Amino acid sequence: MPNPLHIIIPVYNEGKNFPALRSALSQIRSPFEAFVVYDFDEDNTVPAVARAIEEGDVRFHLVKNSVRRGVVGALQTGFRTVKSGPVLVVMGDISDDLGTVDRMVELYEQGYDLVAPSRYMPGGKVIGGPFLKKNLSRWAGVTLHWLRGLPTHDATNSFKLYDAAMLLALVFLRVSTALGKFSCA
Numbered sequence: 001m002p003n004p005l006h007i008i009i010p011v012y013n014e015g016k017n018f019p020a021l022r023s024a025l026s027q028i029r030s031p032f033e034a035f036v037v038y039d040f041d042e043d044n045t046v047p048a049v050a051r052a053i054e055e056g057d058v059r060f061h062l063v064k065n066s067v068r069r070g071v072v073g074a075l076q077t078g079f080r081t082v083k084s085g086p087v088l089v090v091m092g093d094i095s096d097d098l099g100t101v102d103r104m105v106e107l108y109e110q111g112y113d114l115v116a117p118s119r120y121m122p123g124g125k126v127i128g129g130p131f132l133k134k135n136l137s138r139w140a141g142v143t144l145h146w147l148r149g150l151p152t153h154d155a156t157n158s159f160k161l162y163d164a165a166m167l168l169a170l171v172f173l174r175v176s177t178a179l180g181k182f183s184c185a
Contacts, residue, residue, distance in 0.1 A: 003085025005032035005105055006164065008078030010071045014092035015044030022052055022060075024098045025090075030105045035081050036092070037063045037074040045092065075158070079167045088161045096159040104161045113163040 007025065014021070025034060036049045041064075052060050063081055067073035075089060086108045090096050097117070104115045 003164075005030045005101070006082040006085060006087045007032050007034040008075060008082070008087060008089050009034055009036045009092050010065075010074030010078070010089075011036055011038050011043065011045040011092035012071075013044045015046075015048040017092060017094055018045055018048035018052070021090075021092060021094050022057070024094060025059075028098065028101045030102055032088075033059050033061065034090075035061050035063045035078050037065050037078045039065045039069045039074065071158075079162075079164075082164045083168070084164050086161055087164050087167060089158045091158060101161075108161055108163070113166045115161040117159065 005028070009021070011018075025032070036045060038045055046062060049060050049062050053062075063077060065074045065077045066080075067076040078089075079087065086105060088101065088104065090098070100117050104117065107115045
């Protein structure tokens with residue numbers, strides 16, 4: 001693979017989770033670099049990642065969100081940071097099944113621009129989270145699959161692998177339904 005796997009990790013005070021996330025990411029066989037995207041300097045994830053970097057773990061990079069606060073802005077900041085190769089979104093709360101990452105990379109190397117695993121298909125699993133949120137997510141994903149024909153049963157999951165060139169070609173649209181306004185982000 002000419003480019004390493006680029007992992008975008010939006011965080012919000014995930015300092016306590018970071019050592020476990022770092023350990024889980026270390027199980028990935030594919031070479032990777034991780035961009036931990038945070039909103040504000042006081043986020044307790046920042047010193048945890050800085051310690052890892054000081055310990056010599058050059059796979060991690062701190063990136064301050066430059067778009068707008070929140071997970072969507074963090075993702076857009078991360079997407080703009082990576083210029084080529086595979087881009088994987090992983091949540092900082094370790095709610096993703098990282099055991100599937102190497103298979104996702106294999107599919108990317110076979111030519112797929114988007115690899116979207118599902119928590120709701122055979123072999124998938126939901127890790128953590130409140131009961132209501134899990135059921136609403138499952139219902140939304142299955143409904144979008146059957147009624148709108150989306151080729152995934154898990155449209156609400158952020159855990160996906162993308163081709164960076166595809167992401168750079170996308171225009172992100174921010175919609176404010178209350179005001180009836182549209183703008184490109």
